[in-house]
Amino acid sequence: MTSSDPQTSPSRRVLFSAQKNEGPFLLEWIAYHKIIGFTEIFIVSNDCDDGSDTLLDALDAAGEITHVKQIVPVGIPPQTHAAHLAKDSGFFRDGDWVMWLDADEFLLPAEGGTVEDIIAAAEAAQASSVSIAWRFMGDSGHAQWPGRHISTAFTGAAPMWKGKSTQVKTLFRWSDAIEALDIHRPILAPGVTADTFRALNSAGTDMEPRFFDRAKRVPFNRINVEKQPYKLGRVLHFSIRTPDMFALKRQRGDGYYANPQEVQRDDDFYAAKNFNAREETGHHQHEAAVTQEMARLLQDPNTARAAEAVAKTLAAKLGQLA
Incomplete structure (x- = not known):
């Protein structure tokens, strides 16, 4: 067997995302997920007018990520089309560990760990996926936006749910058991059951049988655990960020729907998602490393120029909101 044989090569750790107009956040998001252990980053973009597609092109040309622009057919949600495009591209290989995160989501492995630590826990349990709870x-x-997610500027968080249903994002091994991608979890092929595909949650226990129910229109994407919901890790979800960034998000719309404006992003939505009752500081340990990695990425002149253009466009957009 050669060194490229998947049976002898280390598993790739692939981060996938579909985005539109996330330019101000991309460099940090990419840098962060590189330092916690993702080896490949595959991003599909569409209809950007903030310079983010140019920034992604520069990062692709520098060998840092893979970027694909999509043209979304009428009547199909952008994220759905991106998922089909990615699967059909042949980018994913058997044995890859894959996770879909949006640009407002940051995987935080437990106790200063890495993606490899979560994978090791899954493999020790002979599991093929780990569904990790949102926080x-x-x-x-x-x-106003303080400029970074991974910083001491953000500490306000929701309670650590115990015994309550919370949504997940799933890290899973790519194989013929996977029929399709979904933003929260893989869609399993017909006939795949708990006997052939062990699925864990972030408490380290088995997912509910509903995880394997193909009859549900929306695949089951939650966990209900009484103890240690974040034992293996958590996904920090900055769903509103700050009022100014939320206003721009409202303009962009939601990529999960064919009509991007289908979801109501109003003041009530902001208030409902603005959790500050508890403190989250786990991400602060990575601030210095992320700063250093962002600086490394910006050493590429094309990336630096594109990032500067994104910043200018952001200032102009915020000026229009004022």
Whole structure:
């Protein structure tokens, strides 16, 4: 067998995302997920007018990520089309560990760990996936964007749910058991059961039988655990960020729907997602490393120029909102 044989090569750790107009956040998001252990980053973009597609092109040309622009057919949600495009591209290989995160989501492995640590826990349990609970992050009292997610500027968070249903994002091994991608979890092929595909949650226990129910229109994407919901890790979800960034998000719309404006992003939505009752500081340990990695990425002149253009466009957009 050669060194490229998947049976002898280390598993790739692939981060996938579909985005539109996430330019101000991409460099940090990419840098962060590189330092916690993702080896490949595959991003599909569409209809960007903030310079993010140019930034992604520069990062692709520098060998840092893989970027594909998509043209979304009428009547199909952008994220759905991106998922089909990615699967059909042949990018994913048997044995890859794959996770779909949006640009407002940051995987935080437990106790300063890495993606490899989560994978090791799964493999020790002979599991093929780990569904990791969200933890919502609030605006921590900021009216304007402080510039970074991974910083001491953000500490406000939701309670650590115990015994309550919370949504997940799933890290899973790519194989013929996977029929399709979904933003929260893989869609399993017909006939795949708990006997052939062990699925864990972030408490380290088995997912509910509903995880394997193909009859549900929306695949089951939650966990209900009484103890240690974040034992293996959590996904910090900055769903609102700050009022100014939320206003731009409202303009962009939601990629999960064929009509991007289908979801109501109003003041009530902001208030409902603005969790600040508890403190989250786990991400602070990575701030210095992320800063250093962002600086490394910006050493590429094309990336630096594209990032500067994104910043100028952001300032102009915020000026129009004022």
